[in-house]
Amino acid sequence: MESFNSACTTQGTQFELHLADGTVQQVEGADAYQQEQSMTTFFCSNAGRQTVDCWSVRVASFRTDSILWIRRLEAASAEIRHLKPA
Numbered sequence: 001m002e003s004f005n006s007a008c009t010t011q012g013t014q015f016e017l018h019l020a021d022g023t024v025q026q027v028e029g030a031d032a033y034q035q036e037q038s039m040t041t042f043f044c045s046n047a048g049r050q051t052v053d054c055w056s057v058r059v060a061s062f063r064t065d066s067i068l069w070i071r072r073l074e075a076a077s078a079e080i081r082h083l084k085p086a
Contacts (some may be wrong), residue, residue: 014026042061
């Protein structure tokens, strides 16, 4: 499994791609992805948004016809806080 890291500050978000050749790729630090002609490109918005806009940074691209499926993986919350009764 190959992993692509991003310089973006998005914490804990990654995508797992299963490709037609049987390999699995991981793209870390991307918030969203979209198809751009024959490529599927993963983007980081640095704001945690799941949309692509003019401020988004390209993280990685893959040929769309070689992608079988994509799964978004979220990191578990690092800290759980319990509320105290008033």
